Amino acid sequence: MVTARTPPIFTSPQDAAVAFYRAFEARDIDALMATWADDEDVVCVHPGGVRHVGYDAVRAGFEHLFSSGGQLHFRLEQIVTIETVGLAMQSAIEQLQAGDDGAHGVAIATNVLMRTPSGWRLVCHHASPAPAVAEMPLTGPLH
Amino acid sequence: MVTARTPPIFTSPQDAAVAFYRAFEARDIDALMATWADDEDVVCVHPGGVRHVGYDAVRAGFEHLFSSGGQLHFRLEQIVTIETVGLAMQSAIEQLQAGDDGAHGVAIATNVLMRTPSGWRLVCHHASPAPAVAEMPLTGPLH
Numbered sequence: 001m002v003t004a005r006t007p008p009i010f011t012s013p014q015d016a017a018v019a020f021y022r023a024f025e026a027r028d029i030d031a032l033m034a035t036w037a038d039d040e041d042v043v044c045v046h047p048g049g050v051r052h053v054g055y056d057a058v059r060a061g062f063e064h065l066f067s068s069g070g071q072l073h074f075r076l077e078q079i080v081t082i083e084t085v086g087l088a089m090q091s092a093i094e095q096l097q098a099g100d101d102g103a104h105g106v107a108i109a110t111n112v113l114m115r116t117p118s119g120w121r122l123v124c125h126h127a128s129p130a131p132a133v134a135e136m137p138l139t140g141p142l143h
Numbered sequence: 144m145v146t147a148r149t150p151p152i153f154t155s156p157q158d159a160a161v162a163f164y165r166a167f168e169a170r171d172i173d174a175l176m177a178t179w180a181d182d183e184d185v186v187c188v189h190p191g192g193v194r195h196v197g198y199d200a201v202r203a204g205f206e207h208l209f210s211s212g213g214q215l216h217f218r219l220e221q222i223v224t225i226e227t228v229g230l231a232m233q234s235a236i237e238q239l240q241a242g243d244d245g246a247h248g249v250a251i252a253t254n255v256l257m258r259t260p261s262g263w264r265l266v267c268h269h270a271s272p273a274p275a276v277a278e279m280p281l282t283g284p285l286h
Contacts, residue, residue: 043232043234048272084230085229087227087232110186123232124225124232126251126269128190129191
């Protein structure tokens with residue numbers, strides 16, 4: 001008999017964020033999606049990727065990622081948080097290490113978490129590549 | 144006599160976001176910074192750039208941008224919002240047009256706004272280049 005896992009209830013935005021990154025590292029799609037709000041307005045952007053909107057699209061994006069990429073290890077640095085009673089923002093520098101070849105990368109992540117009837121859940125994960133240089137390139141058509 | 148402008152009070156996150164983009168287009172640094180919360184934990188990431196943390200660093204980043212780049216026009220598309228009583232998230236596709244040479248770019252933006260005693264203000268603007276292709280590149284060291 002298959003026993004379905006009871007979805008966890010995260011009592012703080014930090015708990016939900018930690019569970020998100022643990023499930024990401026473990027490539028456990030069910031545990032990972034249990035950290036997301038089941039909502040059509042959730043948003044996920046992987047570094048350099050398109051924007052996924054809605055729970056199903058976010059899940060499909062992670063399934064694609066897990067099927068095509070190698071294992072990743074995350075170390076979050078310089079975490080900044082702003083928290084209110086119902087919504088919280090977490091900004092962090094993600095130090096990324098690939099499990100297979102040890103390749104290293106750095107991303108800037110903005111996570112937004114919401115307090116739902118089932119505890120705190122992610123409603124936004126926006127990660128983008130951090131520049132290799134200390135100074136930002138401020139020219140060109142993008143701001 | 145120099146008359147200081149009274150800081151506006153934005154009664155909704157949408158009002159604050161619209162004022163942010165208008166001031167960005169007008170390259171009006173004072174009007175732009177009046178849309179930000181005066182807080183050490185505010186975060187701003189321009190496409191491909193480093194992360195600026197804190198009101199003064201965010202202001203310095205925009206001053207650098209305005210002094211080195213040309214005028215930009217924004218058109219926001221596919222806006223997704225999640226709003227609670229004290230904090231709101233806005234995700235959008237930014238269609239960017241440079242005023243001088245007409246160059247066009249596309250960015251993905253996550254804006255987070257907070258209700259302060261002085262009305263709604265930005266606490267996070269994270270913009271990153273949108274990929275030129277429809278499918279996201281899912282390999283490499285970044286997730």
